[in-house]
Amino acid sequence: MTARELWAGNIAIAEGALAAGVDFYAGYPITPSSEIMEHLARALPKRGGVFFQAEDEIAAIFSLIGASWAGARAMTATSGPGFSLMQEGLGIAIMTETPLVVVDVMRLGPGTGQASRAGQGDLMQARWGRHGDQHLVVLAPATAQDCFDLTVLAVNTAEKLRVPVVILSDELIAHTWEPVKLKEQEERWERPRPRSQEPPFGADHPARIPPMPPLGKGFDVSVTGSTHDAWGVRATSDPKIHRQLVERLGQKILAHRVEFTVYEAHGVEEAEVGIVAFGSAARSALAAQHLLAQQGIRAGVVVLKTLWPLPEEPMEELARRVQALLVPELNLGQLRLDVERLAAGRCPVIGLSKVGGGLPIYPSEIAAKVQEVVR
Amino acid sequence: MPNIKTLAQREEKQVRFTPGHTLCAGCAEPMVVRTVLNAIPDPVVVANATGCLEVASSRYPGSAWNVPWIHVAFENAAAVIAGLEAAYKALKRAGKITRTIRFVAFAGDGGTYDIGLQALSGTLERGHDILYVCINNEAYMNTGVQRSSATPRCAAATTSPVGEEIPGKPQDRKDLTEIVVSHHIPYVAQASVSNLIDLANKVERSLQFTGPKFFNVLATCPLGWRTPRASAIDQAKLAVETRYWPLYEVVEGKYRITYKPKKPLPVEEWLKTQGRFRHLFRDEKGKERIAEFQAAVDRHWEELVKKEQCLSGVQEQG
Numbered sequence: 305m306t307a308r309e310l311w312a313g314n315i316a317i318a319e320g321a322l323a324a325g326v327d328f329y330a331g332y333p334i335t336p337s338s339e340i341m342e343h344l345a346r347a348l349p350k351r352g353g354v355f356f357q358a359e360d361e362i363a364a365i366f367s368l369i370g371a372s373w374a375g376a377r378a379m380t381a382t383s384g385p386g387f388s389l390m391q392e393g394l395g396i397a398i399m400t401e402t403p404l405v406v407v408d409v410m411r412l413g414p415g416t417g418q419a420s421r422a423g424q425g426d427l428m429q430a431r432w433g434r435h436g437d438q439h440l441v442v443l444a445p446a447t448a449q450d451c452f453d454l455t456v457l458a459v460n461t462a463e464k465l466r467v468p469v470v471i472l473s474d475e476l477i478a479h480t481w482e483p484v485k486l487k488e489q490e491e492r493w494e495r496p497r498p499r500s501q502e503p504p505f506g507a508d509h510p511a512r513i514p515p516m517p518p519l520g521k522g523f524d525v526s527v528t529g530s531t532h533d534a535w536g537v538r539a540t541s542d543p544k545i546h547r548q549l550v551e552r553l554g555q556k557i558l559a560h561r562v563e564f565t566v567y568e569a570h571g572v573e574e575a576e577v578g579i580v581a582f583g584s585a586a587r588s589a590l591a592a593q594h595l596l597a598q599q600g601i602r603a604g605v606v607v608l609k610t611l612w613p614l615p616e617e618p619m620e621e622l623a624r625r626v627q628a629l630l631v632p633e634l635n636l637g638q639l640r641l642d643v644e645r646l647a648a649g650r651c652p653v654i655g656l657s658k659v660g661g662g663l664p665i666y667p668s669e670i671a672a673k674v675q676e677v678v679r
Numbered sequence: 680m681p682n683i684k685t686l687a688q689r690e691e692k693q694v695r696f697t698p699g700h701t702l703c704a705g706c707a708e709p710m711v712v713r714t715v716l717n718a719i720p721d722p723v724v725v726a727n728a729t730g731c732l733e734v735a736s737s738r739y740p741g742s743a744w745n746v747p748w749i750h751v752a753f754e755n756a757a758a759v760i761a762g763l764e765a766a767y768k769a770l771k772r773a774g775k776i777t778r779t780i781r782f783v784a785f786a787g788d789g790g791t792y793d794i795g796l797q798a799l800s801g802t803l804e805r806g807h808d809i810l811y812v813c814i815n816n817e818a819y820m821n822t823g824v825q826r827s828s829a830t831p832r833c834a835a836a837t838t839s840p841v842g843e844e845i846p847g848k849p850q851d852r853k854d855l856t857e858i859v860v861s862h863h864i865p866y867v868a869q870a871s872v873s874n875l876i877d878l879a880n881k882v883e884r885s886l887q888f889t890g891p892k893f894f895n896v897l898a899t900c901p902l903g904w905r906t907p908r909a910s911a912i913d914q915a916k917l918a919v920e921t922r923y924w925p926l927y928e929v930v931e932g933k934y935r936i937t938y939k940p941k942k943p944l945p946v947e948e949w950l951k952t953q954g955r956f957r958h959l960f961r962d963e964k965g966k967e968r969i970a971e972f973q974a975a976v977d978r979h980w981e982e983l984v985k986k987e988q989c990l991s992g993v994q995e996q997g
Binding site: 332333334335338341342346349350355357359360385389416419 | 734792793823826
């Protein structure tokens, strides 16, 4: 049995969080993400969860780290300026292997930019915004349905892999109301728990996620953002321990990537031209595909929903088949750099960058660019 | 010291904050800004934190500011004004600037009580020669009425909704004015948009001191308080007359209450006119909460009177 709801993207994210068992939310109001917070302010206390409004985004993300170590499934939501403030906390969460989810409903930057307008300029920041070598998981919804489903996946992935997961939405997705289909019960992945005193930060195999002992339940735990050994003991001058730790933190994510890799491929088998996009730009790409079909041009579209680590195979595959790859995005060309890397000279990669000031990339703009390329 | 006539004359003489901004009808903020800036005879530079005032005063293609104005982000008006003032001092020392310039920061309660508190504290502690004005409308009105640490207990906000679990905001508001007093800066004042002469007096008096000068000004928000648009002044006046928002100043550590209501009204008179407290007037539980609210107001007032007596440096009369 399935139910259907009419939700805006932000509401779908909040509902996805509830379906995924999020029981702790701390945040700070910021346009265009505030509806997530307001929805959870009402809903969480009724379910015995905890909601609180922090004094700023720094406090919000660090309270998530505390809550997560106490055993909660923790989430926050923000937008560009707040996401910038949260970067330190994200880095610490990566280093301490703390499961948590951060939603960045993208607006326009840099600076305070345009608060109530959509952009996709935070892609690189989501991946690399912290200092130091690191991996985390970045997911990007293109519809309200994605908002719901990917939030469930984000919470599950964070828990299972002990890693922070970023959901990159944008203002257009956030405030577009659409039907969302619901399953009766969402799958729930749990974080690994120790059976006895096991090292909480060490693994004999890179794919193995070390068990996470809850604080206050009888385990001796030392948690630190500094380099540490398998038991969490600080080791700030040991080259081997640092190398092993940083490499493992990346390897554990890559080893499990298939579990959280989501993308859609539309009409790629017969395609003469490929289009790769995410978020609101992907919706325009799919509409452009129809426009082009009417003119007898076969465009294949890959909609990326996992943005990091990137699903490389579908793009490599597409690059082998088509005359050219087009990358429409609402920024100065961030995803294009990766598509170029993956195409590796097999076909030209053409960016369609638009700093729209809130305007979307229109399907006609994508179609026109494709026609130019095909001709 | 100004009277209502001087305030009006100042309005005619110089317009530092012009009409044509897009603040809501009935918003108290422009009155506070104009009164503060007009009470300063010297040239001013304004730093403005993110908030209603910032977005509504600088909407493309216009600006309501007839003075140099800088907005950078939410948490840092105090840090920006500190940087400006420090550079000004250096340039003055080097003889590159000769005239007196005043540096004024405007921020809301979110940008001061919450995210801006750290920057404010640093600026106060370092002793920059600035004026910092918190225009306090008791919630995050710009993003859609989320509670702040200036929001009073029991007020409904989108992140402290009224329901079976909580009666609006469950916590007391933070006493920011007293936090600032604890920095031992030369001049601290609490003021209200309902008493503009009092506000103008305070700004004028503060200018004789070198160092940080801080003003916490209550400013009605009809949208967030859910009050009629024409009632901003009346609302703020009730806050003062019920002693919910005492008008006072702390000059070099000495307290002075600048207005004592002769016949203080029960705080209920202020609460009942606002939609954000409507739920308190539904049942017995609400009555209890109003009684608790009144007790807190009375306690704070008594504390303030005692501080005035102990720390005024003036012998108590009669």
